[in-house]
Amino acid sequence: MSDRAYVIDEMISAKAIAARIEELCREISTEYKDTDKLVVVGLLRGSFVFIADLVRELDLPIEVDFLEASSYGDSMESSREVRILKDLRGAIEGRDVLVVEDIVDTGHTLNHVTHLLQSRMPKRLKSIALLDKPSRREVDFRSDWIGFEIPDEFVVGYGIDYAQRNRNLPFIGKVRFTED
Numbered sequence: 151m152s153d154r155a156y157v158i159d160e161m162i163s164a165k166a167i168a169a170r171i172e173e174l175c176r177e178i179s180t181e182y183k184d185t186d187k188l189v190v191v192g193l194l195r196g197s198f199v200f201i202a203d204l205v206r207e208l209d210l211p212i213e214v215d216f217l218e219a220s221s222y223g224d225s226m227e228s229s230r231e232v233r234i235l236k237d238l239r240g241a242i243e244g245r246d247v248l249v250v251e252d253i254v255d256t257g258h259t260l261n262h263v264t265h266l267l268q269s270r271m272p273k274r275l276k277s278i279a280l281l282d283k284p285s286r287r288e289v290d291f292r293s294d295w296i297g298f299e300i301p302d303e304f305v306v307g308y309g310i311d312y313a314q315r316n317r318n319l320p321f322i323g324k325v326r327f328t329e330d
């Protein structure tokens with residue numbers, strides 16, 4: 151668990167992330183070019199670095215809101231049952247909404263969150279995830295935009311933690327245990 155010794159091997163550099171975000175934001179800005187205001191919803195806590203970089207590359211009028219869903223806690227396994235720990239501040243009925251997630255893994259979290267938000271009758275609801283692990287999927291969910299597809303590895307950095315640590319690494323790295 152979290153007291154096992156590990157090292158972090160770089161998987162996606164800060165430079166590669168920045169370049170990919172520029173590409174994605176060109177697409178997103180085109181998609182929403184006619185919007186009066188886009189509500190960008192970050193899923194706490196893992197998306198906080200991604201959303202900060204993303205909104206600064208969007209050439210659109212935006213508002214930022216946050217939602218927190220229950221997650222792994224400090225474990226490395228998905229809980230599958232998703233609960234809302236902190237809901238949005240604002241109403242999204244009739245609004246353009248973009249949900250921002252760090253990783254789509256089993257798919258349960260984004261599947262649950264997008265169904266919940268869809269029930270509030272937004273005008274247009276889409277989602278973006280920095281990372282996607284398609285080999286781990288348990289529910290049929292596809293994000294509208296994906297930064298990078300990655301293999302089934304436990305990753306940290308760029309907002310993503312292991313037992314609340316390593317969120318401040320500027321790159322995405324994979325955790326490699328050095329002893330059992």
Ligand code: 5GP
Nearest residue numbers: 228253254255256257258259303304305311
């Ligand atoms: P899902 O509900 O799709 O299984 O998982 C969603 C959440 O699990 C992600 O938003 C993320 O918080 C967490 N998660 C999935 N894979 C990883 C990983 O490799 N590292 C970390 N730290 N969290 C992960």
Ligand code: MG
Nearest residue numbers: 196221252253
């Ligand atoms: Mg998450």
Ligand code: MG
Nearest residue numbers: 221222223311
């Ligand atoms: Mg976590």
